Amino acid sequence: MQKKTPIKPLTHLGDLPVQDFLRDYWQKKPLFIKNALANWQAPLDSNELAGLALEDSVESRLIIEQTCKNPLNSQWQLEHGPLPEERFATLPPSHFTLLIQALDQICPEAHDLLQQFKFLPHWRVDDIMASIAPIGGSVGPHFDYYDVFLLQGTGSRRWQIGQSCSEQSPLLTDCPLKILTEFDTQAQYLAQPGDLLYIPANIAHWGIGATDDCTTYSIGFRAPSYSDILLDLSQDIASELSADIRYRDPENLPANLGGEITQQVVEQIAERCRNYFTPARVGQWLGCHLTEEKRCSPDITTGEFNTDHLVMTANTRAAYTVNPDTPAPPNIGHHLHHHNAPPDSTTINQKPQATVFINGQSWQTSLTLACALCNYTAIEPQHYSADDCAVINQWIDHGYLNLP
Incomplete structure (x- = not known):
């Protein structure tokens, strides 16, 4: 089998350098990029995506809009998958949307797409959600508490960008979705295949299918409150504090304080x-919390995931912190998150210098191994110390690493 070329993080969004995007737009304002991924092709068509909603292990939702003269007063119906196959024969001809979560764990090409957005902090990446809709299909005017890239796969979708929102923004009552009752349109775009729309957290947006074969891929980023x-x-x-640790009055307690x-x-x-x-305690919690699996892993795939060398499995999330009490070896530092070369003789014998978090658990490893894992760099055990190899074997036993 011919080795697959590793997917690298994007350096440009269309013609816009990633550094300019991070400086001028990230978490600041929306951006629509025509032909951002001009050569990208959607890996699955709408029928293939819809078929995933039949599977028990796939998280899916069906949203149906009952339209009104004023679209802000529409009624909404929500159904959770798995859906029976006969349900598709009873769907209305328009104004519905089917959502498929964790597509990156199901489809190898979608998983590769996720890697391209890792010019952002890796631990922020959540998952890819696919949206399938005919003409008029929508999830309504809403806002999210996370940043999202919306990549058009097939067909076209008309987007409206609205106002900045908060928990005080009025929502429809008695509705299974968080639908805004007010929408101040500030920009409109027609997204076609390869077009990308970035929406920062708290910005209202409203996407409506403009063709009957509209599929949109949503790349979301976690943001804990x-x-x-x-x-x-x-x-x-x-939970770790002893019951013996209790309040004690200060020394030289004044007399006659009464109720003060x-x-x-x-x-x-x-x-x-x-x-x-402490920073160490906060870092430990962040690593465990942000790598925890938020949903059950699907037990279906649409193809074979690349298993060249030892690279993380599709349902694995990883992050690391640099241990403050162990100095980095020569030429090794925080810049290593861009480092893809095999470890050299100056690194393999170093003491543990990082805490690696995978799916809510933690291990002590060399900084080199931590960086390689979180960058999806090939891990060849012969390049690592005995301690690192012991950890690598544990990861294999847990099913976190693909075997070649």
């Missing part, structure tokens, strides 16, 4: 709590 971070992290810390909670007490407790939220 600070309320979730504080809740989960504090619970994680509290003194500022000294407040500051003492606040300082004690702050001391638990």
